[in-house]
Amino acid sequence: ETGVTQSPTHLIKTRGQQVTLRCSSQSGHNTVSWYQQALGQGPQFIFQYYREEENGRGNFPPRFSGLQFPNYSSELNVNALELDDSALYLCASSPRDSQETQYFGPGTRLLVL
Amino acid sequence: GENVGLHLPTLSVQEGDNSIINCAYSNSASDYFIWYKQESGKGPQFIIDIRSNMDKRQGQRVTVLLNKTVKHLSLQIAATQPGDSAVYFCAETGYSTLTFGKGTMLLVSP
Numbered sequence: 001e002t003g004v005t006q007s008p009t010h011l012i013k014t015r016g017q018q019v020t021l022r023c024s025s026q027s028g029h030n031t032v033s034w035y036q037q038a039l040g041q042g043p044q045f046i047f048q049y050y051r052e053e054e055n056g057r058g059n060f061p062p063r064f065s066g067l068q069f070p071n072y073s074s075e076l077n078v079n080a081l082e083l084d085d086s087a088l089y090l091c092a093s094s095p096r097d098s099q100e101t102q103y104f105g106p107g108t109r110l111l112v113l
Numbered sequence: 114g115e116n117v118g119l120h121l122p123t124l125s126v127q128e129g130d131n132s133i134i135n136c137a138y139s140n141s142a143s144d145y146f147i148w149y150k151q152e153s154g155k156g157p158q159f160i161i162d163i164r165s166n167m168d169k170r171q172g173q174r175v176t177v178l179l180n181k182t183v184k185h186l187s188l189q190i191a192a193t194q195p196g197d198s199a200v201y202f203c204a205e206t207g208y209s210t211l212t213f214g215k216g217t218m219l220l221v222s223p
Contacts, residue, residue: 002158033211040121042202042213043157056210090156092211100145100206104156 002026004093004105012111013081021076021108023091031055031094032074033102034066038087049074050099086112121200123218132190132221136203136214141184143205143212148177148188151216152199160188160201195221 003026013019025032031050035043045058049068063079072093078085088109092102126132138146144165149157163170163177163186170177176189186203198221204211 002156004156035211042204042216043211045210045212048210058210092156100211101147101159101162102211103159104149106154106156 002093002103002105004029004091004103006089006091006105006108008108009106010109010111012113014113015081015083017081017112018077018079019081019110021078021089021091021110023074023076023093023105025072025074025091025093026095026103029093029095029103030072031096031099032068032072033092033094034074034076035090035092035104036060036085036087037090037107043090046076081112083112086110121216121218123220125220125222126193128193128195128221128223130193132188132193132197132219134188134190134201134217134219136186136188136217138184138186138203138205138212138214140205140207140212141181142207145206146177146179146186147204147206147211148175148186149202149204149213150197150199151202157202190219193219193221195223197221 005024033048034046037043047057052068068074088107090107092104147162148160151157161172178187203214
């Protein structure tokens, strides 16, 4: 267990709705990254937050947005959900002295109907 | 990345055998590599890492080899156990964004 927690564990939404996923980083970690993992594939980088600001973004549309809070926890928001957004959403946190090393939470399984 | 759907490369071994999982990475500028293990329904678990200034690094029962010339990474698991059954991903990074490979499913039979 890494100490990274995510909520909820599972979620079902319908197309067009909005969703917010939450992540608490491991103690001592100040960087949070979000990934989308479709079934049978490797995780794809969405974005990263450091000191409450976006610190890099992958090839995802603007309807994917995020926040990081002063306690380093983070949210991923997805607007106008599409069927292809169904996936496992993973949060990873990194320690101050090694931003490259990322430790993952258990993920939130999102199903869009 | 390339869509491999549900058909992950699979390595089947017997308990006690040594396993070797291979990975080809894409970016010659990447200088840090990580192997992750992902069990069904769980997030990726850090196994071992290696920097580009090294060729080999050993952990407990695991060894990672890096060949920068051909951009190849391998994970060796000694005395494979049923609990090692999972999907294994290699990931590369040049700064802080991880790029994952396609994954290999390891099946260990008793």
